[in-house]
Amino acid sequence: MDAIPDAPLLLALDGVTKGFPGVQALKGVSLELARGEIHALLGENGAGKSTIIKIIGGIQHQDEGRILLDGQERRFHSYRDAIAAGIGIVFQEFSLVPDLDAVDNIFLGRETASRFGLSRKAEMRARSAELMRRLGIEVDLDCPVGRLSVADQQFIEIAKALSLDARILILDEPTATLTPSEAEHLFRVMRQLRADGIGMFFVSHHLDEIFEICDRITVLRDGRNVGLVRTSDCDMDGLVEMMVGRRLEASFPARPDTPPGDIVLEAKGLRIRDGAPESGFVLHRGEILGFAGLVGSGRTETALALIGAIPCRGKQVRIDGKPVRLDDPAAALAQGIGLLPENRKTQGLMLGFSIRDNVSINNLDKYTNRAGIIDRKKERRITLELMQQIRIKAPSDETESLTLSGGNQQKVVIARWLNRRCRILIFDEPTRGIDVGAKAEIYRLMRALADEGCSIIMISSELPEIVGLCDRVAVFRRGAIAATLAGDSINPEEVMRHATAGSDQHADHH
Amino acid sequence: MPTTTETSRGGQILARMRQSPAFLPAIGLVVVSVCMVLMNDRFVSLGNLENVGRQVSINAVISVGMTFAILTGGIDLSVGSVMALSGTVVAGLFAAGLPGVVAIGGGLLVGGLFGLCNGLVIARLAMPPIIVTLASMSIARGLGLIYTGGYPIAGLPNWFARLGHSAVLGIQTPILVMLATYAVAYVLLQRMPVGRYIYAIGSNEDAVRLSGIDARRYKVLVYLISGLTAALAGVVLTARLMSGQPNAGNGFELDAIAAVVLGGAAISGGRGSIIGTLVGALLLGVLNNGLNLMNVSPYVQNVVKGVIILLAIFISRQRRAAR
Numbered sequence: 001m002d003a004i005p006d007a008p009l010l011l012a013l014d015g016v017t018k019g020f021p022g023v024q025a026l027k028g029v030s031l032e033l034a035r036g037e038i039h040a041l042l043g044e045n046g047a048g049k050s051t052i053i054k055i056i057g058g059i060q061h062q063d064e065g066r067i068l069l070d071g072q073e074r075r076f077h078s079y080r081d082a083i084a085a086g087i088g089i090v091f092q093e094f095s096l097v098p099d100l101d102a103v104d105n106i107f108l109g110r111e112t113a114s115r116f117g118l119s120r121k122a123e124m125r126a127r128s129a130e131l132m133r134r135l136g137i138e139v140d141l142d143c144p145v146g147r148l149s150v151a152d153q154q155f156i157e158i159a160k161a162l163s164l165d166a167r168i169l170i171l172d173e174p175t176a177t178l179t180p181s182e183a184e185h186l187f188r189v190m191r192q193l194r195a196d197g198i199g200m201f202f203v204s205h206h207l208d209e210i211f212e213i214c215d216r217i218t219v220l221r222d223g224r225n226v227g228l229v230r231t232s233d234c235d236m237d238g239l240v241e242m243m244v245g246r247r248l249e250a251s252f253p254a255r256p257d258t259p260p261g262d263i264v265l266e267a268k269g270l271r272i273r274d275g276a277p278e279s280g281f282v283l284h285r286g287e288i289l290g291f292a293g294l295v296g297s298g299r300t301e302t303a304l305a306l307i308g309a310i311p312c313r314g315k316q317v318r319i320d321g322k323p324v325r326l327d328d329p330a331a332a333l334a335q336g337i338g339l340l341p342e343n344r345k346t347q348g349l350m351l352g353f354s355i356r357d358n359v360s361i362n363n364l365d366k367y368t369n370r371a372g373i374i375d376r377k378k379e380r381r382i383t384l385e386l387m388q389q390i391r392i393k394a395p396s397d398e399t400e401s402l403t404l405s406g407g408n409q410q411k412v413v414i415a416r417w418l419n420r421r422c423r424i425l426i427f428d429e430p431t432r433g434i435d436v437g438a439k440a441e442i443y444r445l446m447r448a449l450a451d452e453g454c455s456i457i458m459i460s461s462e463l464p465e466i467v468g469l470c471d472r473v474a475v476f477r478r479g480a481i482a483a484t485l486a487g488d489s490i491n492p493e494e495v496m497r498h499a500t501a502g503s504d505q506h507a508d509h510h
Numbered sequence: 511m512p513t514t515t516e517t518s519r520g521g522q523i524l525a526r527m528r529q530s531p532a533f534l535p536a537i538g539l540v541v542v543s544v545c546m547v548l549m550n551d552r553f554v555s556l557g558n559l560e561n562v563g564r565q566v567s568i569n570a571v572i573s574v575g576m577t578f579a580i581l582t583g584g585i586d587l588s589v590g591s592v593m594a595l596s597g598t599v600v601a602g603l604f605a606a607g608l609p610g611v612v613a614i615g616g617g618l619l620v621g622g623l624f625g626l627c628n629g630l631v632i633a634r635l636a637m638p639p640i641i642v643t644l645a646s647m648s649i650a651r652g653l654g655l656i657y658t659g660g661y662p663i664a665g666l667p668n669w670f671a672r673l674g675h676s677a678v679l680g681i682q683t684p685i686l687v688m689l690a691t692y693a694v695a696y697v698l699l700q701r702m703p704v705g706r707y708i709y710a711i712g713s714n715e716d717a718v719r720l721s722g723i724d725a726r727r728y729k730v731l732v733y734l735i736s737g738l739t740a741a742l743a744g745v746v747l748t749a750r751l752m753s754g755q756p757n758a759g760n761g762f763e764l765d766a767i768a769a770v771v772l773g774g775a776a777i778s779g780g781r782g783s784i785i786g787t788l789v790g791a792l793l794l795g796v797l798n799n800g801l802n803l804m805n806v807s808p809y810v811q812n813v814v815k816g817v818i819i820l821l822a823i824f825i826s827r828q829r830r831a832a833r
Contacts, residue, residue, distance in 0.1 A: 309720060333722025341720050348720070350713035352780055361710055362721040364703035373701045416721065 007034040009071065010199040011056070011087075011168055016065030018051050025051040027223040028065070033168060033199040038190060040210045040231075041203045043220035044243055044463070049203055052220075053170055056201075057089045058082035088161025089170040094153050098146025103128045105145055106160045131159040134196075135189050151182035155189065162193075169193065170201045175209055176296045179275060187213050205294040207236050207500045221245050236501055237493070244463060244492040251440055252468035253447035260471065261285030264320065264455045265337075265424055271313040272301045276479030278314065283424065283455045288446060290466045290490075291459040293476030293499045299459045300342055302476070303426045307332035307339055333362065336423035340413050340430060342459070348413045349401045356383040356397040358412050363420040386415040390445060407438030414445060425449065426457040431465060443469055463492045475499050531774035532786035534826055538772070539793045542818075546800035553800055560682055564750070566795035567684035568593075569765045570788060571743040573773075574695045575625075575736030576766040577787045581699075582732050583712040583779025584639035588628060589740040590762035591650035594755065596621040596744035598654050601663035601754025610670060617748075618741045624650055625737015629730035639733075647763070654756040663754040674750030684746050691739060695784045708732060712779025768815070769794055772822050793818075 013031040017024070026048045033039050041049050054060040056067065058076030066073050069085055076082040079089075096105045107124045128141055132155075139152045148156070154174055161169055171190075175183040190200060190213060202214055210217060211231055219227040219242040227242045261284050268280040276298065283289055291299040305312035308328040317324055319335055326332045329339065341347035349358055360367065360379050367379045383397045392411045394404060401412055410430060417425055427446065431439040446469065450456050460466050466473055473485045475498040483498040527533055546553045572589045579586040600617035604610070624646060631642050673683050681689075699705035707728045710718045718725045748754050773790030775782025797818065801811045 328724065329720055329722045330724040338722060339720055341717075346714070347716045350710050350717055350780070352713050353710065357706065357710070361706065361718070362723055364706055368703060372703070373697070374703065374706075420722075 007036055009033065010035050010069070012068040012071075013052070013056070014066045014068065016052070016055060016062045016067070018055060018060065018062050025223050026055075026062070029220065029223065029225055031218055031225075033201060035167075035199055036194050036197045037216065038194055038200045038202055038214045040214040040217040041201055041220065042205075042207075042210065042217055042239065042243060044461075047220040047243075048223040049220060050172070051223075053089060053172055053201070053203070056082065056168075056170065057087060083164055083166075086165055086167040087170070088158075088164060088166030088168070090154060090157040090161065090172065090174060092172050092176065094157055096145050096153055096156060099144050101143060102139055102141045102145055102148075102156045102159075105156055106131070106163050108160075127163065128159065131163055134162070134192075135159060136192055137185070137189060149182070150177045151179075151185060154178075154186065158189065158193075166198070168199050168201075170203075172203045173205070173296075174202075175204055175206065183209065205500055207239060210239075211236070219243060236497070240493050240496045240500070244496055252465070253444050255471060256286075256451060258286075260287050261453070262320075266318040266321075267306060268316045268318075270302060270305065270315045270480075272298050272305050273479050274313060276313075279480035281474050281481060281484065283457065285455055286450050286453050287471040288450050288456045288458055288469055290470030290473035291457060291476060292463070292466045292473050292495050293482075295461060297476040297499065298479040299476045300428055301479075302481075303339060303428060303457065303459060307337055307426070309339070333420075333422070337426070338362075338417045338420065338422040338424070339426040340410075340417060340428060342428040342432070344406070344409045344413055349409060351400070351402040353401060354398045355387065355392065355394055355401055355404075355412055355415075356380060358401050359383050359386060359415045359419055362416060366419075382419065383415075386418055390415060390418070391441065407434040407442075410434060410438070410442065414442070418449075422454065424455045424457070426459070428459045429461065430458065431460070431462065439465075463495060466490075466495060467492055530785070531781060531783045532789055533774075534829065535773050535786050535789040535793065535822070538822060539789050539796065542793060542800070543796055546796060546803075550800060550803045552803055558799065558803070560685075562792075562795050562799045563685040563688075564682055565799065566791050567682075567688040568743050568747055568750075569762065569769060569794065570688045570791035571691050571739050571746065572762055573766040573769040573787045573791050574691050574784065575739035576763070576770050577695070577773070577775065577782060577784055578699075578708060578732045578735050579639065580767070580770050580775050580777060581708050581712045581779055581782055582729055583715070584632065584729070584732065585643065585767070585777075586625075586628065586733060586736040586740075587640065587643040587763045588624060588647040588650055589736060589743075589766055590759035591647045591654065592621050592624045592737055592740040593744040593747065593762060594757065594759040595624070595650045595654040595657070596741035597748040597758060598658050598663055598754035598756050600745055600748050601666060602657065604667060604670065605663050605665040610667070613670075614745055617745050618738060621737045621739075621741020621744065622734060623737070625734040625740070626730065628737065629733030632733060633726035633729040643733075651756075658754065658756040660756060662751075662756070664752070666748070666752055670749055671752040672749075674746065674748075674752070684750065687742065687746055691742065692784060692788055699784050704728065704731065709780055712776075712781070714780075765794065768819055772819060774826060 009032055011033045013029060015028045015030060016026055017028055018026040029048065029052060031052065041052065043049055051060065055062050058079050058081045067075065074085060076085065097108065103121065103125045106128050125141060132139055135155060135158065137155050139148065139155055145153055145156055158169065174186060178186060193200065204210055214231050217229050217231060217239065218225065219239065221243060226245065263282050264285050265283040269278050270280055271278045293299050301310065304310040305315060306317065306326065308326045308331060317326055324335055326335065345351060356379060360383060364374060367375045369375060380397055387394065387397060390411050392408050392415065394408060401409055404412065430442055446456055446458065458470060467490055470490065473490050473495060474481045475483045475485065475495055477499055485494060552558060572593060575589060576586055596617040599620045600613050603613035603616045628643055628646050631637055632639050676683055678686055699708065707718065707723055711725050711728060715725055747758060769790035770782065770787050771777060772793055773782060773786030775786065797815060798811065801814060
């Protein structure tokens with residue numbers, strides 16, 4: 001495992017930059033991959049990993065900097081170019097056709113045809129079987145891939161790349177959806193490929209996996225290299241510190257000095273997927289509880305399962321000590337629980353609707369007279385008051401929400417829940433895609449709500465806001481809560497350690 | 511956006527009208543009507559206008575339920591068959607000597623039950639509306655034929671048959687029924703929470719659900735309403751034909767969809783208006799009537815109708831894209 005960096009370089013990136021409107025994703029990134037090396041790309045969400053993968057794959061193009069393949073500068077104009085040069089990418093979302101079998105998927109678009117234009121299935125099948133033997137895996141070649149396990153689909157993706165003579169393989173979070181034993185199988189395959197001289201970039205947020213399989217690690221933060229280390233020369237704490245770094249933090253409202261209130265909600269035996277461990281948490285009156293963890297660690301699923309928006313394997317919920325059944329979001333609302341979803345546009349707003357209609361949708365009974373007719377003047381007045389209170393910038397209450405900025409759209413969703421007062425509010429990524437000023441306003445609003453006695457759960461992938469805003473933090477890992485932090489133990493390193501390291505100890509401090 | 515305080519009240523009203531989804535269809539109706547008047551001197555007579563109203567009323571009543579379904583992003587293909595089934599049930603109950611309340615109530619009950627079943631299957635089992643109502647279209651048609659043995663049911667009391675042709679306060683009864691149905695639908699959709707939910711479901715069902723509204727309940731309601739309006743159309747039709755016709759209403763679902771879409775509704779849901787649907791139904795009626803008066807062959811009429819639907823959708827899409 002150690003001799004690798006002496007092997008000849010397959011691929012190198014030198015000072016690559018890439019900007020998108022409003023954000024500089026890469027600010028001069030350099031990277032190298034040797035023959036027969038497994039190289040980890042490590043960094044928080046938004047560090048620039050995905051952009052790098054897309055640039056190597058020719059899907060996006062760098063603004064500056066060079067890509068060297070076997071020491072020669074190359075420019076890939078498209079994904080096809082990159083494939084032709086020997087690069088294969090296994091994306092997080094597979095690009096397989098679910099209704100076709102493995103053979104057809106591997107040879108999709110380049111079926112070997114006989115003179116009469118008929119595809120030579122037998123020949124393709126034999127070549128597929130050969131590839132599978134090489135990988136040391138057994139996959140049903142005749143079954144539509146949509147019915148195979150996620151792991152098998154991933155192997156087929158890898159086989160497809162190899163059938164295209166890939167020498168460089170990029171695996172983008174391949175283990176995120178695998179069970180531990182499936183991941184182990186994947187690692188065996190990766191070791192086999194390494195022995196064959198293939199170079200691999202491996203993206204994973206799970207540090208234990210990186211220590212198990214990778215030779216070297218490149219750490220990225222905010223679009224820059226912060227380190228290139230041999231796995232044998234570093235430890236987890238060092239890596240976490242490199243990932244998190246020290247950074248300027250937005251201003252967060254002060255935490256109250258008062259002790260936490262009574263327990264409002266208690267969830268026990270929560271199991272969101274088959275095979276995931278059970279977990280539980282409590283929520284106090286007037287506190288902000290953070291749900292931290294990596295993307296895919298089960299934070300959103302837990303919240304949605306709690307309010308009955310998605311089915312789950314098990315849950316017991318008590319509100320004020322009394323057991324309640326929360327079968328759907330309407331039942332949750334009846335118990336005073338509201339959720340502001342992760343994706344404003346697809347789950348939060350009726351985009352073609354006016355601000356007023358969006359704000360009042362779940363509290364229309366407030367405006368109806370005895371005959372059930374909506375008092376539109378009253379509705380308008382209250383909407384305008386709310387818009388003023390949380391400073392939604394729009395020409396009128398009839399402005400289509402489609403035309404608003406991200407921050408104002410989020411405020412419309414918040415206004416909906418200010419209009420329909422709830423005892424428990426779940427904010428899922430409340431500041432995603434919002435500028436700094438609007439972020440600070442939303443933090444203030446959340447703290448003001450908590451001060452009024454509302455209990456808040458905030459799901460966030462942004463460590464600074466988890467650390468800066470929350471009274472307590474539940475850290476998720478692989479579908480369950482791995483630790484609950486409070487007080488001084490809420491710091492970036494501690495949160496990241498529990499989110500990535502897979503330690504089993506629960507650091508509960510209520 | 512400039513403040514509207516300085517513009518005249520009339521200007522405000524005009525601006526509001528232009529915002530309405532029924533604005534373009536209304537222009538279309540005026541244009542087509544003017545064409546008909548210019549090309550045909552008999553079109554504008556009172557007798558003919560009453561005729562148009564009567565002809566339109568059946569489709570217009572069915573289109574009310576179709577509007578509800580389409581606003582949620584669904585569709586109800588069973589309306590024509592349900593109308594025929596309900597009509598034969600009314601006739602059958604009259605023929606059995608039962609009183610009018612029972613006969614008419616029975617017809618409405620059958621339609622309502624069909625709608626309820628459609629809605630429950632669509633909402634609770636999460637099946638696609640187009641498939642569910644395609645199936646119930648066939649089932650309702652079959653039941654109507656089984657019930658009647660394939661023959662019309664006659665023997666209606668005179669008072670009931672007169673309903674189809676008489677006038678109250680100078681207005682034809684079918685037209686009155688139609689106007690009353692639209693009035694109720696207007697209040698439901700524009701003035702009550704349930705209407706807001708129906709539009710919202712068509713715009714973004716996930717958002718509605720996550721806001722804590724039981725979207726499924728309102729989807730059931732929508733198909734229940736559609737079944738009821740189809741049944742009401744069946745009552746009117748039976749009165750007009752003075753018999754229950756098991757084969758009536760073939761293809762009526764398509765006319766209803768045409769009226770809704772001509773009325774400015776988006777087939778994907780969330781956008782449209784009940785007034786627009788009324789205008790759409792009138793537009794189709796005026797077109798039919800005018801072409802008949804001009805002795806245009808029914809074959810050609812079909813082509814004209816199709817072209818106008820395409821044109822209307824094209825114009826409304828262009829206008830939306832321009833905004």
